[in-house]
Amino acid sequence: xxxNDGGAEILCIGTELLLGSILNGNARWLAEELAALGIPxxxxxxxxxxxxxxxxxxxxAAGRCRLLICTGGLGPxxxxxxxxxxxxxxxxxxxERAEVLAAITARLAHHGKPLSAxxxxxxxxxxxxxxxxxxxxxxxxxxxxxxxxxxLLTFPGVPSxxxxxxxxxxxxxxxxxxxxxxxxxxxxxxxxxxxxxxxxERVDDLLALANPTVAPYxxxxxxxxxLTARAADAEAADGLLAPVEQELRRRxxxxxxxxxxxxxxxxxxxxxxxxxxxLAVAESCTGGGIGxxxxxxxxxxxxxxxxxxxxxxxxxxxxxxxxxxxxxxHGAVSDPVALAMAEGVRRCTGADWGVAVTGIAGPGGGSSAxxxxxVHIGLSGPQGSSSEGVRFGxxxxxxxxxxxxxxxxxxxxxxxxSD
Amino acid sequence: xxxNDGGAEILCIGTELLLGSILNGNARWLAEELAALGIPxxxxxxxxxxxxxxxxxxxxAAGRCRLLICTGGLGPxxxxxxxxxxxxxxxxxxxERAEVLAAITARLAHHGKPLSAxxxxxxxxxxxxxxxxxxxxxxxxxxxxxxxxxxLLTFPGVPSxxxxxxxxxxxxxxxxxxxxxxxxxxxxxxxxxxxxxxxxERVDDLLALANPTVAPYxxxxxxxxxLTARAADAEAADGLLAPVEQELRRRxxxxxxxxxxxxxxxxxxxxxxxxxxxLAVAESCTGGGIGxxxxxxxxxxxxxxxxxxxxxxxxxxxxxxxxxxxxxxHGAVSDPVALAMAEGVRRCTGADWGVAVTGIAGPGGGSSAxxxxxVHIGLSGPQGSSSEGVRFGxxxxxxxxxxxxxxxxxxxxxxxxSD
Numbered sequence: 001x002x003x004n005d006g007g008a009e010i011l012c013i014g015t016e017l018l019l020g021s022i023l024n025g026n027a028r029w030l031a032e033e034l035a036a037l038g039i040p041x042x043x044x045x046x047x048x049x050x051x052x053x054x055x056x057x058x059x060x061a062a063g064r065c066r067l068l069i070c071t072g073g074l075g076p077x078x079x080x081x082x083x084x085x086x087x088x089x090x091x092x093x094x095x096e097r098a099e100v101l102a103a104i105t106a107r108l109a110h111h112g113k114p115l116s117a118x119x120x121x122x123x124x125x126x127x128x129x130x131x132x133x134x135x136x137x138x139x140x141x142x143x144x145x146x147x148x149x150x151x152l153l154t155f156p157g158v159p160s161x162x163x164x165x166x167x168x169x170x171x172x173x174x175x176x177x178x179x180x181x182x183x184x185x186x187x188x189x190x191x192x193x194x195x196x197x198x199x200x201e202r203v204d205d206l207l208a209l210a211n212p213t214v215a216p217y218x219x220x221x222x223x224x225x226x227l228t229a230r231a232a233d234a235e236a237a238d239g240l241l242a243p244v245e246q247e248l249r250r251r252x253x254x255x256x257x258x259x260x261x262x263x264x265x266x267x268x269x270x271x272x273x274x275x276x277x278x279l280a281v282a283e284s285c286t287g288g289g290i291g292x293x294x295x296x297x298x299x300x301x302x303x304x305x306x307x308x309x310x311x312x313x314x315x316x317x318x319x320x321x322x323x324x325x326x327x328x329x330h331g332a333v334s335d336p337v338a339l340a341m342a343e344g345v346r347r348c349t350g351a352d353w354g355v356a357v358t359g360i361a362g363p364g365g366g367s368s369a370x371x372x373x374x375v376h377i378g379l380s381g382p383q384g385s386s387s388e389g390v391r392f393g394x395x396x397x398x399x400x401x402x403x404x405x406x407x408x409x410x411x412x413x414x415x416x417x418s419d
Numbered sequence: 420x421x422x423n424d425g426g427a428e429i430l431c432i433g434t435e436l437l438l439g440s441i442l443n444g445n446a447r448w449l450a451e452e453l454a455a456l457g458i459p460x461x462x463x464x465x466x467x468x469x470x471x472x473x474x475x476x477x478x479x480a481a482g483r484c485r486l487l488i489c490t491g492g493l494g495p496x497x498x499x500x501x502x503x504x505x506x507x508x509x510x511x512x513x514x515e516r517a518e519v520l521a522a523i524t525a526r527l528a529h530h531g532k533p534l535s536a537x538x539x540x541x542x543x544x545x546x547x548x549x550x551x552x553x554x555x556x557x558x559x560x561x562x563x564x565x566x567x568x569x570x571l572l573t574f575p576g577v578p579s580x581x582x583x584x585x586x587x588x589x590x591x592x593x594x595x596x597x598x599x600x601x602x603x604x605x606x607x608x609x610x611x612x613x614x615x616x617x618x619x620e621r622v623d624d625l626l627a628l629a630n631p632t633v634a635p636y637x638x639x640x641x642x643x644x645x646l647t648a649r650a651a652d653a654e655a656a657d658g659l660l661a662p663v664e665q666e667l668r669r670r671x672x673x674x675x676x677x678x679x680x681x682x683x684x685x686x687x688x689x690x691x692x693x694x695x696x697x698l699a700v701a702e703s704c705t706g707g708g709i710g711x712x713x714x715x716x717x718x719x720x721x722x723x724x725x726x727x728x729x730x731x732x733x734x735x736x737x738x739x740x741x742x743x744x745x746x747x748x749h750g751a752v753s754d755p756v757a758l759a760m761a762e763g764v765r766r767c768t769g770a771d772w773g774v775a776v777t778g779i780a781g782p783g784g785g786s787s788a789x790x791x792x793x794v795h796i797g798l799s800g801p802q803g804s805s806s807e808g809v810r811f812g813x814x815x816x817x818x819x820x821x822x823x824x825x826x827x828x829x830x831x832x833x834x835x836x837s838d
Contacts, residue, residue, distance in 0.1 A: 016636070017446075017447075018450055018460055018461065018462075019450060019451070019454055020447045020448065020449070020450030020451030020452075020454060022636060023443070023444060024442070024443050024446065024447070024463075025442060027436075027439075027443065027465070028436075028441070028443070029439065030439070031436070031437055031438060032439030033439075034439075035438055041437055042437065042466065042467060042469070042472055043437075043465065043466050043472065044436070044437070044443075044463075044464065044465035045462065045463065045464050046446070046462065046463035047462050050461070053461055053462065057462070060479070215435060215438075217435070226438075228438065280734075281707070281728065283707065285714070286711065286714065287707070287710040287711045287713060287714020287715070287719070287723070287725075288700070288702065288706070288707025288708060288709065288714065288726075289707060289710075289711040291702070291706040291707025291710075291730070292705065292706045292707040292708040292710075292711050292821070293706075294706060295704070295707065295780075295821065296706070296817070296818055296821065298782055298783070298817055300706070301730060304706070304730055304731075305730055305731040305733065305734055306703075306706075306727065306728035306729050306730035306731055307707075307727075307734075308726075308728070308738070309700065309707060309710040309714075309725035311710070311714060311719075311720060311723055311725035312724040312725055312768075314724065314769065315699075315724055315725040315726075315768055318767065318768070318769075319727070319738060319767060319768075348737065348738060349733070349737070349738075350737075361714075362717070363717055364717070364718065398715070398717055399715055402711070402714065402715065
């Protein structure tokens with residue numbers, strides 16, 4: 001294995017990545033998978049559809065690492081030159097694989113298409129490489145060890161095909177190889193209502209831990225702390241995670257709304273389900289965003305009844321029965337109107353809880369008294385109603401104010417129903 | 420300039436990128452900016468917060484390219500080692516910059532915080548480098564030519580800070596340097612209702628063009644064709660784009676719903692605004708997603724009135740006055756119910772147009788007659804009402820079915836109002 005370190009590298013091939021046309025989601029996905037397999041990974045590289053630069057990048061990687069994961073450039077067009085370039089880089093002849101050709105021909109025939117020269121090219125693989133089957137597309141990849149101590153795997157750039165191939169063949173193969181040095185286990189804790197800086201200050205000693213590591217990431221108004229432990233097996237890694245999670249939850253209290261796959265909507269729905277209660281929304285400035293967040297959760301229908309998108313004042317009056325003089329006296333963006341909306345939507349849907357938002361998402365419509373970013377959030381439930389104004393800041397973009405409003409409204413409801 | 424090619428490279432520094440915790444949005448953004456400046460860019464690299472690997476990657480890049488854009492590792496923590504590592508790699512001593520230290524101290528004082536050792540570190544820059552000011556954060560970057568023919572720029576990893584620094588200082592500086600070889604201009608055409616494969620077949624000769632290039636990208640139900648022309652100046656590049664755009668629009672007809680920043684919601688709102696008409700929505704399976712898409716467009720309020728989220732059947736009956744026996748006879752997911760919802764929301768909001776959706780987003784709730792992915796879309800307008808069923812496929816994920824339903828509903832309305 002020479003002087004190569006034990007790690008892996010990812011090489012993504014595609015001019016579209018260099019043009020900035022698409023995000024490199026494959027690199028992120030592969031990075032998470034490698035971490036889960038306990039394979040350390042030290043570098044990611046992107047090059048375009050250019051044989052010289054691809055060859056150079058691959059030979060550099062072969063001098064540095066033990067495992068190279070390549071994506072992209074396996075298609076039928078002349079731009080797709082990954083397989084041929086790799087073969088040439090390591091001086092291996094290409095050979096046509098009969099079983100691959102048969103699979104490609106059959107797949108094309110199934111769609112009523114003849115075998116083109118480009119498709120036939122996809123059956124060529126370097127001598128000595130193994131086929132990495134592609135169950136959902138035509139282009140297979142390969143598993144190849146062109147030099148002792150250096151292996152490479154190739155995948156198409158299409159995310160769904162790459163993922164299917166990884167799960168079916170590559171991951172099981174990698175687990176049997178000596179690449180994995182340890183098991184990594186991760187746990188994410190999710191927070192609302194506390195900024196990353198403030199949160200980091202309260203747990204700065206834990207952010208300095210070496211194993212598990214604790215890293216903060218800012219999302220769309222939420223903050224995630226990602227704990228990652230490394231150990232010889234999963235049980236030992238989980239044992240390292242548990243006490244740190246407990247301490248984080250203790251210090252950050254109600255700011256923590258969930259873990260891993262939880263979102264504010266799923267947590268609110270789950271809590272109301274346990275209580276046997278239902279929910280309706282009355283939305284002005286979010287235009288349906290709170291409802292859409294709730295409806296995105298599978299099985300929402302036993303709790304979420306629906307509601308009213310009261311974007312125009314006439315709808316606030318007509319469907320939610322917000323009194324005209326309340327609108328006139330306080331303006332649409334006010335606590336009395338948010339309150340009347342929350343109560344109105346409970347009344348007209350029969351829900352146990354109503355959550356209402358009315359605000360100024362901008363960029364127009366703000367004033368010095370009621371600036372862009374001001375949102376009033378009303379809650380009405382079996383024990384009564386309340387409303388409060390929140391200022392998200394006039395410099396924020398419309399879309400961002402809407403996202404923060406959805407989260408803040410759900411979080412306020414969460415805090416009311418979690419005791 | 421030795422044997423270095425004329426291009427740029429991007430180097431993103433941060434262990435979180437290698438762990439797969441975040442998407443590398445900075446690389447994509449920088450790639451687009453470099454293309455717009457006409458600076459060719461041949462490689463992207465990601466390394467972790469590790470001095471040895473960072474030094475190796477920088478020295479390799481210095482042997483290959485003329486311009487290196489670095490992001491990440493400029494913060495105050497011990498993990499942030501970009502500046503010190505670069506200085507060491509090129510043998511330059513670090514020196515404290517008084518003006519940077521003063522700016523950092525003032526910014527911290529403004530937030531009531533003292534100057535920490537970590538923050539003081541951020542005032543250190545290699546001898547001979549210029550400060551790249553950071554108007555929105557503490558960590559400045561640098562512009563440095565450590566070797567003849569090789570320049571590098573550093574930015575923090577925080578996207579908003581990086582972008583502000585790029586726009587204010589880096590982009591103007593780069594335009595004055597001899598990096599730019601030509602101007603690139605791009606134009607995106609956006610399509611709904613035609614798959615990428617089908618679309619590509621109809622314009623395959625244009626996809627093979629060299630200048631402008633035409634590249635298809637699949638989005639969330641939509642397909643984008645991105646045209647990119649390269650020429651000596653912007654006018655000449657635009658002149659290359661225009662005839663290709665015209666031919667694409669001619670061949671693909673009504674499938675093209677817009678260009679560049681257009682989305683289906685903005686196109687629908689614009690068309691209704693021209694007609695002086697208003698719109699309301701009645702949403703079951705999307706839970707408010709159509710309304711949220713409309714409300715995301717600034718200035719939507721002169722057209723979009725709101726509507727009803729009729730997730731539960733009781734809300735369909737109560738607020739939209741869908742007759743109980745229609746629900747019972749045809750089921751909630753049916754043309755008669757979609758029709759009654761569209762008409763009901765027009766009636767209760769007074770809008771000129773009503774668009775309604777009712778469907779099975781899954782994963783539960785499907786049957787052989789009404790499988791997951793079946794959605795009925797109703798439209799009601801001044802000239803009458805109609806409804807039709809669409810099948811998005813039972814194997815799709817809930818979230819995906821909801822996104823496709825929002826787009827399909829808006830597109831059907833677009834087709835009705837575009838003649």
